[in-house]
Amino acid sequence: MWAFIHKLGSPKWFYGISAKLQPWFWAAAALLLVTGSLWGLAFAPADYQQGNSFRIIYVHVPAAFLAQSIFISMAVSGLVFMVWKIKVADMAAAVMAPLGAAMTFVALFSGAVWGVPTWGTWWMWDARLTSMLILLFLYLGVIALRGAFTSRDSASRAASVLAMVGVINIPIIKYSVDWWYTLHQPATFTLTSRPTMPIEMWLPLAIMVLGFYSFFIALTLMRTRSEILRREANKRWVHDLVKGRVEETR
Amino acid sequence: MPMIEHQGGMMIAVKATLMRDLTLLLRHRGEVLNPLVFFALVITLFPIAISPDPQLLAIIAPGLLWVAALLAALLSLDSLFRSDYDDGSLEQLLLAPQPLAALGLAKVAVHWLLTGLPLALMAPLLGIMLALPAGSYAVLALSLALGTASLSLIGAIGAALTVGLARGGVLLSLLVLPLYIPVLIFGAGAVQAAILGDGVSAHLAILGALLAIALVLAPWAIAASLRISING
């Protein structure tokens, strides 16, 4: 077990294994996203109440799912880094933060666009959107904190602590925002809590969600790899790697 | 030279740290008064910016009072560990043969005693100026007293994370404000419930629960953050 964890923690080993995994996730992401969007946008039946505008669900919901999952995986990576001092975990956490913030923004933006035909306004203090907005601030906090330190070791550790504090708070925030919302606007119409969704509507949604996750994994692998190269630039194995590449191209 | 066995004395150290910080702050009364003056000032801005109409003010008063108190408590957070960091006492605090979480908690307690508690006591006075409906004054003070304790604990994590940074002030607010939202919701909610004549016990109970969670978890996060900050 220990040996495995430390092997996993070695940037060199991770660099090798991720090279093998990466193409599979890219392929899965492409396949799922193309299928899901074609199915969802062109073939799924229109909503009897919202018409075609409901189709934004195929972007909004996966993005919202991912936004939350990325924060959790960022905090888990932070924990792994703090407990086992595994640097790859921190590199992954570092590249996840902007990605998570971007996903949160996509969820917010698609929610706002969706609001126009549904509520007739770009912004509504809907419980889900409000939680998303707070999540965006949490992401921005983690990113800003990481950037504020001159020492990278301290930056990594500080960002890890903040991510863990944030992840404990996310359920509390979500719960309290829901309470706040029901108190002020007795539940009228929320974007996604539909009583029943026919299978031809939610199946493409499930495919899109899977596609988003594959995309996230592939992108994280790719960006972690470049982060490894950046941080280990003066290590021997990276030099050998680059030399090998150069000779290959000759 | 004989070696000393560690003799415990955590409570002695905690009490001494508490007394030390109280003494220091009471000798610089300005620092204690500033958040209170800030609180009063912000509350003054709203009638000027919105409208002096008592009916309108009465509606927004609970939220205004809570937001202003929250910002006032936030304002003084940056200095929580700053002077200890600058003069090296923070290193010594870390090297005391005592649990750092307990010593950090002592410092947070001082922050609450000299910021949160006075803000809570002062809020009813400002409530009068905002035409806060009768019957909600006690709840306002109580919810603030409970809530600011959580705010001090959560805020101290942010303060500990940013104490090593030269310009940590704005960053501190960015880190801490999103985490304040649950406390704000239930704090302001309690006052609103009191005005509407609903039961406030649920709100206050949740504020208490939030405080309990913060009390259990925050000291460890504060200790970990201080160790990071001392690294530079």
Add this chain to the structure above:
Amino acid sequence: MSLCLEARQLACERDDRWLFQGLDLDIRSGEIVRIEGPNGSGKTTLLKILSGQLSDYQGELFWNGVAMREVREHFLANLLYLGHAPGIKAGLSPLENLSWYQALSGEKSSQEGSEERRLIALENVGLAGFEDVPTGQLSAGQQRRVALARLTLTQRALWVLDEPFTAIDREGVAALENQLIAHAQGGGCVLVTTHHELTASPLLRRIVLA
């Protein structure tokens, strides 16, 4: 019981740069160990690691033969660390500052003899008569002396001193140097960085960081 602080294969990396690698140290009772090296060679970092402030290093630390993390409290109870910053509150009097330090090690300020020890400690560093003056009103050298008073305030076997001679006048330097030697002769141990020439003492050992 004699003290012994060991470091095995100590290495510290700061942002892709090795400050030191494969460092083996043995520090025992009766020694004055001076860490030397140019600016930026990691002297302060090494002292911080050896005084248990940093966790971000590779290698092992042993305190009297036991891994450090298992006996951390015992180690801290016997450690006195003086860093670049004196750790003295300007708003408190020298006496109040010292009584906080006593309390940190678990000693009640009302305990018998502790007031006396504070006064003696201040007298030793030449601050008799300044006991109740706010420390902020003292000169930089005097403030530094308040911090040095901690050396006689509590019995700690291991002294880790980072540039202790800063801002001290000539007599003060001589007195402090004698104090270090006396401490080592008494079975204590001193770990120090300084740009100051310590007079050759048989107890002195140098460790040079490249």
